[in-house]
Every structure is written in structure tokens, then in C-alpha cells.
Amino acid sequence: MRGAREVAQRVLSRVRDGARLAWIFGDRVGDRTVLRYVVSDEGGLEEHPGNVLGPVPSLAAELPAALWHECEARDRFGILFEDLPESRPLVDVRPAEELRRAESPEVSTVLYGPIRSGIVESARWIVETAGEDFISVHPSMFFKRRELEHRFTGVPLDLAAHVAEHASGATASSHAAAFSKAAEAALRLEVPERARATRAVLVEFERIHQHLDSLAKLADDGSLSVGSSQTFAAKERIHRLLAEATGNRFARGVITVGGTRFDAMSRLADVCGAQLDRLEAEVLAVLEALFSTQSLLDRLIGTGRLAREVVIAYGAVGPVARGSGVSCDARLRDGYLYTPMAGEESLESQGDAVSRALVRRAEIVRSFRSIRNALDGAFAGEHLAPARIEDGCGIARVESPQGELLYFVRFDGGIARVALRSASYANWPLFVPSLPGNIFTDFSFIEHSFGLSQAEVDR
Amino acid sequence: MSNWILYGLRRGILTTRYPQRSGAMPAGYRGAVTALNAPLEEQRAGIAACLSGALQEGSPAARVDALRCYQCGECVRRAPTAFAISPAFEVARLRRRAASFGRSVHVRHVDAGSDGSEEQELQAIFNPFYDANRLGIFLTATPRHADVLIVTGVVTHPMVDPLRRAYDAMPHPKSVIALGTSACSGGIFADSPDVAGPVDTIVPVDVYIPGMPPTPLSILHGLAVALGRAVPAGGAIP
Numbered sequence: 001m002r003g004a005r006e007v008a009q010r011v012l013s014r015v016r017d018g019a020r021l022a023w024i025f026g027d028r029v030g031d032r033t034v035l036r037y038v039v040s041d042e043g044g045l046e047e048h049p050g051n052v053l054g055p056v057p058s059l060a061a062e063l064p065a066a067l068w069h070e071c072e073a074r075d076r077f078g079i080l081f082e083d084l085p086e087s088r089p090l091v092d093v094r095p096a097e098e099l100r101r102a103e104s105p106e107v108s109t110v111l112y113g114p115i116r117s118g119i120v121e122s123a124r125w126i127v128e129t130a131g132e133d134f135i136s137v138h139p140s141m142f143f144k145r146r147e148l149e150h151r152f153t154g155v156p157l158d159l160a161a162h163v164a165e166h167a168s169g170a171t172a173s174s175h176a177a178a179f180s181k182a183a184e185a186a187l188r189l190e191v192p193e194r195a196r197a198t199r200a201v202l203v204e205f206e207r208i209h210q211h212l213d214s215l216a217k218l219a220d221d222g223s224l225s226v227g228s229s230q231t232f233a234a235k236e237r238i239h240r241l242l243a244e245a246t247g248n249r250f251a252r253g254v255i256t257v258g259g260t261r262f263d264a265m266s267r268l269a270d271v272c273g274a275q276l277d278r279l280e281a282e283v284l285a286v287l288e289a290l291f292s293t294q295s296l297l298d299r300l301i302g303t304g305r306l307a308r309e310v311v312i313a314y315g316a317v318g319p320v321a322r323g324s325g326v327s328c329d330a331r332l333r334d335g336y337l338y339t340p341m342a343g344e345e346s347l348e349s350q351g352d353a354v355s356r357a358l359v360r361r362a363e364i365v366r367s368f369r370s371i372r373n374a375l376d377g378a379f380a381g382e383h384l385a386p387a388r389i390e391d392g393c394g395i396a397r398v399e400s401p402q403g404e405l406l407y408f409v410r411f412d413g414g415i416a417r418v419a420l421r422s423a424s425y426a427n428w429p430l431f432v433p434s435l436p437g438n439i440f441t442d443f444s445f446i447e448h449s450f451g452l453s454q455a456e457v458d459r
Numbered sequence: 460m461s462n463w464i465l466y467g468l469r470r471g472i473l474t475t476r477y478p479q480r481s482g483a484m485p486a487g488y489r490g491a492v493t494a495l496n497a498p499l500e501e502q503r504a505g506i507a508a509c510l511s512g513a514l515q516e517g518s519p520a521a522r523v524d525a526l527r528c529y530q531c532g533e534c535v536r537r538a539p540t541a542f543a544i545s546p547a548f549e550v551a552r553l554r555r556r557a558a559s560f561g562r563s564v565h566v567r568h569v570d571a572g573s574d575g576s577e578e579q580e581l582q583a584i585f586n587p588f589y590d591a592n593r594l595g596i597f598l599t600a601t602p603r604h605a606d607v608l609i610v611t612g613v614v615t616h617p618m619v620d621p622l623r624r625a626y627d628a629m630p631h632p633k634s635v636i637a638l639g640t641s642a643c644s645g646g647i648f649a650d651s652p653d654v655a656g657p658v659d660t661i662v663p664v665d666v667y668i669p670g671m672p673p674t675p676l677s678i679l680h681g682l683a684v685a686l687g688r689a690v691p692a693g694g695a696i697p
Contacts (some may be wrong), residue, residue: 093617115569115621117600119582122570122618143617144572147653159510162531166647169576169672213579226463232586233473239583244485249674250576253489253531261536267487289466455575458615 004035004079007050008057011037014046015063020328021315023406023421024059024069026052026077033077038395038406038421045406047395055080065315068429069421091142099126099140106130112443114143121454132439137432144458152418157183157389160415161256164407167420168456169250171210173202174400175407175456176255179418182407183257186394189387194379195259201268201374202242202251203398204367208283209238210401211319211360214451215290218357221444222296227289234286237279245271259384269375276375280368287361300354304434304446307351311430318403319359320427320450324351330399353449360451389414402452403427422456473587475676478594478683482676488546489530490674491692494520497541505538511640511647514542525550525693526643529671551668551681553691558634558665560606560686563595567605569625571661572654573612576672577639581609583675584682596682602628607685610662613641613648614655626662634685636666638678643667666691 002010015021022045023038033052038045050056058081059066071090073079096111113124122143128135152163164179165172177199184191216231239249245268246254254264290296306316311324321328322345329345346362348355393410403423410417427450434446475482484490494502496519506514506521513527514534521541534542568581584591585598599605602625614622626635637658640646645657658664668681683689 091617095620114618115625118598119568119578120570121573121575121578122621143621144570144612144615145617145653146572146613146615146648147651150653151647151651155510159508159533162510162529162533163647166574166641169574170579172576224463226467229585229587230463230466230470232583233470233588236583236586236588240485243488243674245487247487247489247532248530249580250672252671253533261532285466289463293463453575454570455573 001034001049001051004050004052004056005054007035007037007048008059011039011048012059012062014039014041020312021059021063021065022404022426024066024073025408025419025421026073026079027410027417027419028077029410033079035073035079036408040404045395045397052077052079055082057082058084061085063315064313064429065426068425091145092140093143094140107135123454129440134435134438134440137435139428139431141428141454142458144454146459148459149418149420152415154414157257157387157415160418162253164420165252167459168422168453169252170213170453171206171400171402171456172250172252173199173206173255174398174405175420177203178396178398178400178405178407178420179409180255180257181396181398182394182409183387184394185396186392186409186411187387187390189258189385191259192382192385193377194263194265194381195383195385197374197377197379198260198265198268198383199255201371202246202254203400204370204374205238205242205251207367207401208364209235210451211364212238212283214360214448215287215357217448218300218353218445219290219296221448222299224293224296227293227296230286231290234283237282241271241275241279256384258387259382261384263383265379265383272371272375276368276371283364283368287364291361297354299445300357300449301352303353303442304438304449305350305352306430306434310433311351314430314433315426316403316430317426318400318423319356319363320430321403322346322359323348323356325349328404330397330404353445356449356451402456420456420459422453422459424452424454424457427452428457474590474593475588477676477679478689482548484546484548484674484676486546488548488674489532489544491525491547491550492523492528492530492534492542492544494523495541495543496520497538501538502541503538505534505542508533508537511644511649524644526552526667526669527640527646527649528669529640529646548674548676549680549689550670550673550677550692551666551684552693553666553684555665558606558632558685558687560632560634563597564606564686565597565599565604566607566609566682567599567602567625567629568609568611569622571610571612571618571622571642571658572615573639573641577611577642580672580675581611581638581678584678589675589679591679591682594679594682602626603630605629605633607634607636607682608662609636609638610642610658611638613645614658614661616655619655619661622658622661634665635662636668636681636685637664638668638681639673640669640671643669646671
């Protein structure tokens with residue numbers, strides 16, 4: 001294995017040539033510390049492992065996408081990065097007294113969180129403000145760190161996807177599918193087509209309910225109570241269908257390494273056969289009504305604008321990237337869960353909250369078509385291929401509702417290391433550059449237009 | 460320009476009558492695990508598959524800790540003679556006696572380390588299918604106005620102080636609900652040193668609503684239990 005210094009240089013030149021820096025994370029193999037860089041380009045994912053023998057040059061000064069990853073590798077593995085532009089630990093949960101820092105009398109420091117109003121996940125921002133304007137905003141997060149990655153160690157292979165589902169219960173199918181794909185890559189395991197189609201159906205339903213969640217919250221921010229309630233009602237219909245078809249409203253406990261735990265496809269096909277047309281009509285009707293409510297759209301236009309170059313520099317993924325015209329859809333590449341997915345990638349160019357909302361609307365339409373494609377395939381055969389642990393490692397991705405979700409799995413006798421990089425983790429740092437020019441009351445609009453999950457960030 | 464009033468009227472009344480009338484989950488819903496009478500050797504395959512330690516050997520049947528179960532269904536699949544799962548949703552348990560509030564209560568939510576789905580199901584009780592407002596249940600943004608504190612998630616170390624402060628800021632009488640298996644018992648993190656522990660190790664809990672996540676009907680039932688309007692499952696917790 002090469003030294004990490006050399007690997008860092010090589011990765012930097014790959015990114016200069018147009019690849020996207022997706023992930024950097026630490027690993028302990030025997031008594032060696034290994035730094036693993038992951039880049040993505042047209043050809044798919046590439047992992048570049050490097051032995052850590054001393055300080056490693058930081059990429060964060062040139063690539064903002066590297067910042068959180070390098071901070072986390074430093075904090076967890078004691079890896080020294082030369083010229084890392086952030087000395088604070090990534091997990092910054094210090095008490096309020098230690099954080100007041102505004103010095104000018106016109107500027108006040110507001111600590112927003114970790115407990116906020118309404119039904120929201122815990123997270124905190126340090127906001128410096130002079131009245132309505134943002135002067136600076138610094139995320140101070142990871143209050144919810146449960147050390148989920150540690151929880152995989154020693155868990156039997158056939159139960160481990162349950163742990164992955166705990167990373168983000170609202171997107172449990174994406175997490176179970178991405179973890180399983182990484183394990184299958186390590187074990188060189190072929191998954192039966194019927195199981196792959198089942199996974200695709202579940203992940204696309206998940207995309208629909210999470211996009212509806214984001215849109216319902218935006219409608220609520222815009223004081224559109226009936227629109228918000230009706231969008232939440234459409235979301236409820238998806239959960240009811242999933243409960244009937246899979247036994248759980250978020251389709252937990254279906255996907256596992258090698259396929260699915262039971263033959264969910266036949267029940268899914270029955271339930272969808274009876275209900276999908278009506279469900280799709282309901283969802284499309286609420287979207288039509290939302291996107292013809294000009295007062296809501298006016299509130300979103302120009303809000304939280306992200307330039308294409310910023311999105312590229314931060315390595316953003318999912319609807320946040322696509323709203324700024326940056327193509328990034330794992331469904332188009334590396335033999336997704338089941339190909340072909342329906343339709344073209346949905347891109348918008350303005351980079352504001354309405355662009356991200358329009359991307360979500362187009363994706364909901366496309367997800368319904370993809371579900372139909374997967375169901376119409378009527379794949380016969382098994383739902384599960386037997387899996388046996390062999391030493392080795394694998395990396396894989398799934399396009400979760402928030403965007404590209406990556407898992408790494410290493411086997412050494414049993415499960416030795418699991419790491420995950422969620423789409424929310426990749427996208428949160430962009431919240432800061434989306435704020436200048438906006439005012440305090442835009443905060444929740446921008447937050448909900450990102451549509452991220454805190455649990456999968458903190459994990 | 461869309462007309463939301465017409466849009467809502469066209470859809471008619473969606474709202475459940477629960478808890479005045481009975482509610483139901485679909486037949487295949489994995490709600491509550493029960494143990495069947497079975498010899499120890501038939502119980503073991505199911506017990507070994509439980510990542511949260513909810514199951515223990517017992518005679519004539521295994522013992523199920525409902526507050527630890529995350530409803531994955533592995534025990535039933537691996538030991539079908541020893542375990543069964545039903546679509547039961549009235550699973551909330553009461554530790555003390557229900558607090559006496561009037562007809563209307565204000566609820567404050569705190570996320571202490573959830574997986575994110577508990578929040579979405581709590582949000583769902585306000586959607587038109589459940590409409591918790593019709594039961595006099597309202598959300599409040601400040602602990603000063605709160606009668607009931609709903610806590611989601613296993614409590615992580617950094618959330619211990621914020622949770623305590625939210626509890627202390629509430630006026631008396633007050634009631635605390637642990638919402639979700641992780642909040643009730645820690646779930647798969649029950650024995651993990653990386654977290655502080657279940658909610659009742661930090662603040663006193665009155666009502667436990669297990670489930671991963673609990674369905675909106677389970678949450679309505681749990682709220683009704685907390686308000687003394689419904690019968691808890693499985694008797695009081697010692």
C-alpha cells in the first residue's frame with residue numbers, strides 16, 4: 001500500500017481533472033492506520049487507500065469538500081493534517097458559555113439549538129447576527145452521535161442490515177441497501193434480480209415520502225397550512241401502503257445482505273396492483289396544487305441560492321447538487337439496484353430553494369415510473385442468495401432521497417469496520433454558503449429545501 | 460392559482476375516530492411480539508437473533524421485554540414455534556398513575572438521539588388522518604407552556620444537559636413520554652457505553668411507547684394513556 005502523502009497528491013490531481021472528492025475516512029488495519037480516499041467520476045467510485053506514516057497534507061484549503069472528513073479523521077484516528085484550516089473538533093458540543101464570541105456591540109451571537117422549536121432533530125448553529133442579517137453561521141453539531149459505526153462490530157452478517165437501518169430510520173431502505181451492496185461487493189456476491197427489483201421499489205417509495213416531507217415542511221414555513229396538511233396526508237398514504245406490503249411503515253426489516261429477508265415482492269406487487277394508480281393520482285394532485293400556489297413559490301424563488309461552482313467545490317450530492325445544475329445521480333451509474341431506471345436525471349439551474357423543490361417534484365414523478373418498471377419486470381426466482389463471510393473490503397453507493405449514500409465494509413473474521421458517508425453529511429457544509437444575502441426568517445426555508453436528516457450526519 | 464379549500468373538501472373526511480372508536484393496523488404489520496409455549500431449544504434460535512436483548516429463555520414460554528423490541532421479526536422467522544408477532548398497536552405502558560390535566564394539553568418535543576423516523580411519526584399525528592388537535596393535543600415551542608414532554612431517541616452524552624434543562628423548565632404538573640424503543644430502553648444501544656442511556660436514566664418517565672418507530676396510532680394511544688383516557692398495555696411497570 002502506498003503512503004498517504006502520495007495518495008493525497010494523486011487524489012488532488014484526480015479532482016483537478018474533474019473527479020469529485022466523495023469521502024475521506026480513517027481505518028485501523030492491524031496496527032496500521034490507513035486513510036481511505038474515495039473519488040467519483042463517470043467511471044464510478046474509486047477507493048485510494050494510503051498508509052499513514054506521518055503528517056498528511058490537508059486538501060481542505062483547496063477543496064472545501066475535504067474539510068469535515070479531515071477533521072473527523074483527525075479527531076477519531078489522531079491523523080495529523082498539515083495546514084488543516086479548522087482547529088475546532090468536528091463534534092462541537094461545548095456549553096453555551098464557552099461559545100459567545102461576538103466582540104462588536106452591534107453584533108450578537110445567537111446559539112440556535114440543539115433543541116429547537118417544533119418537531120425537529122437536534123442540531124445547533126452558532127449564528128452571528130446584527131438584526132436581520134447573517135454575519136456568520138457556524139454549524140456546531142453532532143449532539144446525536146450514537147457511535148453507530150461501532151455498533152456493527154461483531155454483529156452476525158445476516159443481522160447487520162438492521163443496524164444500518166438505525167442510521168436513519170426515515171431512509172432505512174437506502175441505508176440497508178447501501179450497506180448490503182458494500183458487503184456484497186466485498187464478498188463478490190451476486191444478488192438475485194428479484195431482490196434487486198424489490199430494493200429498487202422500496203428505495204423509490206422512500207424517495208417519494210421523503211420528498212413529500214420536505215415539500216410539506218416548506219409549505220408549512222410559507223404559512224400554507226392546508227397545503228402542508230394535504231402534502232403530509234399524501235406522505236401518510238405511502239406509509240400505509242408500505243405497512244400493508246412490508247409490515248413496517250418505513251419498510252424496515254426487508255433488505256439484507258444477499259437480497260431480501262423474505263419474498264416481499266409478491267406482496268408489494270399485489271398491494272401496488274390494487275392501490276398504486278390511486279396513490280399516484282393523489283400525490284400528483286397535491287404537487288400540482290402546491291406548484292400552482294404562487295405565494296409559496298414567491299417565497300422560495302431566490303432563497304438560499306447556491307452557485308454551481310460552490311456546489312462542485314463542496315462536493316454536494318442529491319437534489320441540492322441537481323438544483324444547481326450539477327449532475328450527480330448514482331442511479332445512472334454502476335449497475336444500480338436494478339436497471340434501467342426510468343427517465344432522465346432532473347436538473348434545474350437556478351440553485352435556489354424553488355429549484356430544489358422542482359427537482360424533488362420531477363423525481364417523485366420519475367420514482368413512480370421506476371416503481372412500475374420494477375414491478376412490471378415480474379422477476380421470478382429467489383429473493384436471497386446465501387452469504388458467507390470472507391476477508392476483504394467493499395464500497396458501494398445508493399441514491400438515497402437526500403443523494404448519494406456511501407458505505408464501506410471490511411471483513412476480518414467477522415465485520416471489522418463499517419463506515420458510512422451520508423448525503424446529509426456531504427451537503428450540510430453548503431448551508432453556510434447558501435446564507436449570505438438571506439435574512440433570519442429564511443433559515444427554515446433553506447433548511448427544509450435541503451431536506452437533510454440529522455441522524456445520518458451524527459450517526 | 461390553486462384553491463386549497465376545494466382541494467380539501469373534495470377529499471372528504473380522512474380522520475380516524477380513534478381513540479373514541481377502535482383503530483387497526485393492517486394484518487401484516489409487525490406490532491408486538493408475544494412468546495408461545497415452547498421448549499427452550501426451540502426458543503434459542505429466536506433469542507440469538509435479537510440484537511437488542513429483548514428476549515430471554517423462560518418456561519413455559521420465553522420472556523419478551525416489549526420496551527427493547529424493535530419489531531424486526533427475526534425471532535418469529537427463526538423460531539416460529541416459540542414466537543409470534545401481531546399487528547397490535549396499543550403498546551404504551553404506564554409507570555406511575557396518569558397525570559390529571561384538563562381537556563387540553565400542550566406538548567413539547569425533544570430529540571435526545573433518535574434515528575429521525577420517530578420525529579416523522581410524531582409529526583404524522585397532526586396530519587389529517589389522525590388530527591391530534593381534535594383531542595385537545597397541541598404542540599408548543601417552549602417548555603414553559605408544556606404539560607407533556609415527549610422525548611425521542613436514546614440519550615446521547617451531549618444531549619443529557621439540554622434534556623434535563625428542558626424538563627426543569629416545565630411547570631408542574633408535568634408528564635414525560637419516552638417515544639420509541641430507543642427512548643424507552645436504548646434498543647440496540649441499550650448496552651453501549653457510547654450513549655448515556657434510555658430517557659428514564661436522565662429524567663423520570665411516565666409513559667413508554669415502544670416501536671421502531673411507533674406508528675401514529677400507537678402515539679395517540681400513548682398520549683391518551685398519559686392523560687388517563689386509555690388503558691395501558693401490560694399493566695404498570697414496577
